[in-house]
Amino acid sequence: xxxxxxxxxxxxxxxxxxxxxxxxxxxxxxxxxxxxxxxxxxxxxxxxxxxxxxxxxxxxxxxxxxxxxxxxxxxxxxxxxxxxxxxxxxxxxxxxxxxxxxxxxxxxxxxxxxxxxxxxxxxxxxxxxxxxxxxxxxxxxxxxxxxxxxxxxxxxxxxxxxxxxxxxxxxxxxxxxxxxxxxxxxxxxxxxxxxxxxxxxxxxxxxxxxxxxxxxxxxxxxxxxxxxxxxxxxxxxxxxxxxxxxxxxxxxxxxxxxxxxxxxxxxxxxxxxxxxxxxxxxxxxxxxxxxxxxxxxxxxxxxxxxxxxxxxxxxxxxxxxxxxxxxxxxxxxxxxxxxxxxxxxxxxxxxxxxxxxxxxxxxxxxxxxxxxxxxxxxxxxxxxxxxxxxxxxxxxxxxxxxxxxxxxxxxxxxxxxxxxxxxxxxxxxxxxxxxxxxxxxxxxxxxxxxx
Numbered sequence: 248x249x250x251x252x253x254x255x256x257x258x259x260x261x262x263x264x265x266x267x268x269x270x271x272x273x274x275x276x277x278x279x280x281x282x283x284x285x286x287x288x289x290x291x292x293x294x295x296x297x298x299x300x301x302x303x304x305x306x307x308x309x310x311x312x313x314x315x316x317x318x319x320x321x322x323x324x325x326x327x328x329x330x331x332x333x334x335x336x337x338x339x340x341x342x343x344x345x346x347x348x349x350x351x352x353x354x355x356x357x358x359x360x361x362x363x364x365x366x367x368x369x370x371x372x373x374x375x376x377x378x379x380x381x382x383x384x385x386x387x388x389x390x391x392x393x394x395x396x397x398x399x400x401x402x403x404x405x406x407x408x409x410x411x412x413x414x415x416x417x418x419x420x421x422x423x424x425x426x427x428x429x430x431x432x433x434x435x436x437x438x439x440x441x442x443x444x445x446x447x448x449x450x451x452x453x454x455x456x457x458x459x460x461x462x463x464x465x466x467x468x469x470x471x472x473x474x475x476x477x478x479x480x481x482x483x484x485x486x487x488x489x490x491x492x493x494x495x496x497x498x499x500x501x502x503x504x505x506x507x508x509x510x511x512x513x514x515x516x517x518x519x520x521x522x523x524x525x526x527x528x529x530x531x532x533x534x535x536x537x538x539x540x541x542x543x544x545x546x547x548x549x550x551x552x553x554x555x556x557x558x559x560x561x562x563x564x565x566x567x568x569x570x571x572x573x574x575x576x577x578x579x580x581x582x583x584x585x586x587x588x589x590x591x592x593x594x595x596x597x598x599x600x601x602x603x604x605x606x607x608x609x610x611x612x613x614x615x616x617x618x619x620x621x622x623x624x625x626x627x628x629x630x631x632x633x634x635x636x637x638x639x640x641x642x643x644x645x646x647x648x649x650x651x652x653x654x655x656x657x658x659x660x661x662x663x664x665x666x667x668x669x670x671x672x673x674x675x676x677x678x679x680x681x682x683x684x685x686x687x688x689x690x691x692x693x694x695x696x697x698x
Contacts, residue, residue: 260426267418271411279407286403290396295360298373298385301329305385306377312336314348334374334382342366352384362389428452432460444471492526528658546670548696549587551615551624552580558595559613562602569607573598576614581622582696589666590693594624596659597689601628604687617695624691627679632687638676667691 312333332349340351343366350365356374363372369389376382428451436447446464449457499519507515555575566573583590594613601611609629616623633641642664667674672693679686 260422264419264422267422268415271414271418275407275411275414279404282403282407283400286400287396290399291392294387294392294396295371295373298329298360298371298387301331302373302375302383302385305331305383306375309377309379312383328387330370330384330386332384332386334384337384350384350386352386356384358382425453429456432456436463444468444474492522492529495522496526546584546586548582549585549590550580550582551590551622554587554590554594555613555615557591558598561595562598565599566602566611569602569605569609571602571605571607571609571611573602573611574613576612577616579615579617581615581617583622583693584696585670585672585693589670593663593666593672593691594626596663597626597691600659601626601630601687601689604628605630620695622693622695624693625688626691627686627688629679629686632678632680632685633676641676 312331314332314336330348330350332352334352334354334356336349337352337354340349341347343351350370352363352365352370352372356363356372358374358376360371360373363370363386370386371389371392372384372386374382374384432447432452444467446467447460449460449464452460496519499515499522503512503515503519552575559573559575563573598611598613605611605628611626611628614625614627616625642660663674666672670693672691675690675692677688677690678684679688
């Protein structure tokens, strides 16, 4: 019960459904009571009218009465029968019961309708004076009349009993349909990617929801403006830092080319490596800002193997420095629909990450395979792999696996995620060796050309 109360307090749809249902129940109950008693009164009036019609028919036809002796005719319903007798014959009744005719009715009854007790039974009696001056009585048992009237009244409630549950179902379905635009709108907003901050279309929404949607659109506009400001700040800061870092790198190279004492040269090497890491970090920040700020880029059919070759040409010196066995598996090429620069940036960052975290003498394999209208690109290395509880975090900016000993910028996989979300690609992480839980296998699913 507490759970229902909580839902009732939190759900406008449920409150509306309950309120309408209770209103329908109340109105239906009042209408049923009114209809029942109206039908009951109408049935009694019809029964009284029947007595009147019998009396008029008897008078017009100038009938005569002969009281039956013994058993009545076969099929006669003693309770619902209509009795006709001369009122004056009431004093000749065989007993004060209704078992035989004539009934012992009071001879002093006035013309018209009245209810008379006969032998413990109530009778509805119509007394009429005929054209010949005879007073006749037309009578019927009250219990039989009431029974027929109640049955007629209950039958009048049958439409209410049928329409009431149907109306509740219709109201419930109507309320759900009225609130369906809200559920549809929520689903559309929930399916949006992080970068999709365009306004929500409010033209086809109910008037009551539009102020809420307008407020959401204003909030989205403010969030988009804030994100654009942050991106511009990162891009501008990285751009401003690039020139002095490049100058420092050149100065370090010139200084290394001069004759220096051994202690000075030993101190120069960490300085040069630090300058190089800073320069790479700035380049990665610029790349990340460019990827996040960029809109939709034109897509063309791109050869995966061609992009693999370009990436290997750029990163081969880094792989040779660690004596890594790196190459492309398979000879079957696949054409994918993507912007070529986006694919190059994706693969380069994934391969660069694999080179950094694969131990010296290890192996890195690149492959591509068409599967049901999609292309599965894989980069597998023989490194330590990534634990399952860390896989959800490695795409965060500046996050690096603990204990790896690597000093990368921590932005490569963030760039990969940003591009994948923008182009609608799917990324899956796994182990190269699933039995020993070692090695990282990154699978990238792209749409092939022609699909």
